[in-house]
Amino acid sequence: MAVLKKIRSRLFSTPEEVAANGDVETRAAGETPAAAGDTPEAAATVVAPTLPEERYDIRPLTISQLDECWRLDQRCFVDGEAYSRDTFEYLLTSPESVAYRAVTPDGLMVGFIVGLVEPQNTGHITTLGVAPEHRRRRIAEQMLNKVEESFRRRHVRTIRLEVRSVNSGAQILYRNLGYTVTQRLPRYYSNGGDGLLMIKSIE
Numbered sequence: 001m002a003v004l005k006k007i008r009s010r011l012f013s014t015p016e017e018v019a020a021n022g023d024v025e026t027r028a029a030g031e032t033p034a035a036a037g038d039t040p041e042a043a044a045t046v047v048a049p050t051l052p053e054e055r056y057d058i059r060p061l062t063i064s065q066l067d068e069c070w071r072l073d074q075r076c077f078v079d080g081e082a083y084s085r086d087t088f089e090y091l092l093t094s095p096e097s098v099a100y101r102a103v104t105p106d107g108l109m110v111g112f113i114v115g116l117v118e119p120q121n122t123g124h125i126t127t128l129g130v131a132p133e134h135r136r137r138r139i140a141e142q143m144l145n146k147v148e149e150s151f152r153r154r155h156v157r158t159i160r161l162e163v164r165s166v167n168s169g170a171q172i173l174y175r176n177l178g179y180t181v182t183q184r185l186p187r188y189y190s191n192g193g194d195g196l197l198m199i200k201s202i203e
Contacts, residue, residue, distance in 0.1 A: 054104065056139055058146045061099035061112055063092045069101065069112050076129035080190050083127065091116070091126065098123070098150040102130070102139045110134040113143040115151065115159075123147075123156035144177060148202060157203045165194040174198050 061069060069092075070085045077083075083091075091097055091114045102111030111130040118124050125147065130139045151159060162185065163170045171181070179198040188195030 054134075054137065056102045056104060056110065056134075056137070056142065058100050058102055058142050061092065061101040061114070063089070065101060065109065066092060068109050072109055072112060072131060073127070073129055075131060088114075098147055098154070100143050100146050100150075102134075102143060111139045111143055113140075113147055115147045117151070117154050117156060121155055121157040123151040123154075123159045125159060125161040140173065141177065152202055157201065159200045159202060161198050162188060162195045163198060164189065165196050171196065171198075174200075 066085070066088055070083070070088050073088070074082050092099060094116060096117040098115040098117065100113050101109045103109050111128075111134065113125065113128040115123050115125045125144070128140055128143065148159065159179075161174070161179070163174065165184065177200070179200045181196050182199045183197040185195035185197055187193070
């Protein structure tokens with residue numbers, strides 16, 4: 001099934017991209033990197049409101065949650081980078097897939113992450129998304145840590161992901177978790193934007 005022209009990590013839009021695509025993601029705008037944890041939007045001049053405490057469970061993401069995950073992806077990515085339903089079906093049925101979801105106490109999916117085990121003991125984080133109204137609560141960090149644990153069990157030694165070159169908030173999150181930029185990827189994204197390849201060793 002030729003549904004994967006590119007599999008890539010996509011962590012939300014920058015404030016400029018949000019402005020160009022309407023108000024779907026504006027509820028997460030204005031978050032500083034220090035407060036973000038799972039938010040690449042960064043506007044240090046805006047004070048983010050205090051969010052109520054809420055508990056999230058990180059559970060396996062399987063094909064049975066395909067439609068729920070796909071619908072959430074459409075909300076998370078309004079910049080043309082949302083995946084098709086066929087792409088998610090491919091990802092969630094691949095034997096090399098490592099996937100998790102973040103759920104609220106009442107079972108609502110508010111985040112997802114999918115990785116693939118690749119040759120040469122490499123793991124590739126292909127996509128990660130968090131519902132706009134649940135950002136700034138370290139959900140992405142929890143899911144990244146969970147995927148890393150699964151990669152270790154499958155003998156992965158190096159994890160790679162891609163991030164927009166203008167997405168400074170996401171880059172800060174990844175650096176805080178041990179990733180380093182190794183390469184610039186010109187015109188990597190469908191809108192012509194450059195990407196950055198980031199790598200983490202987990203040996």
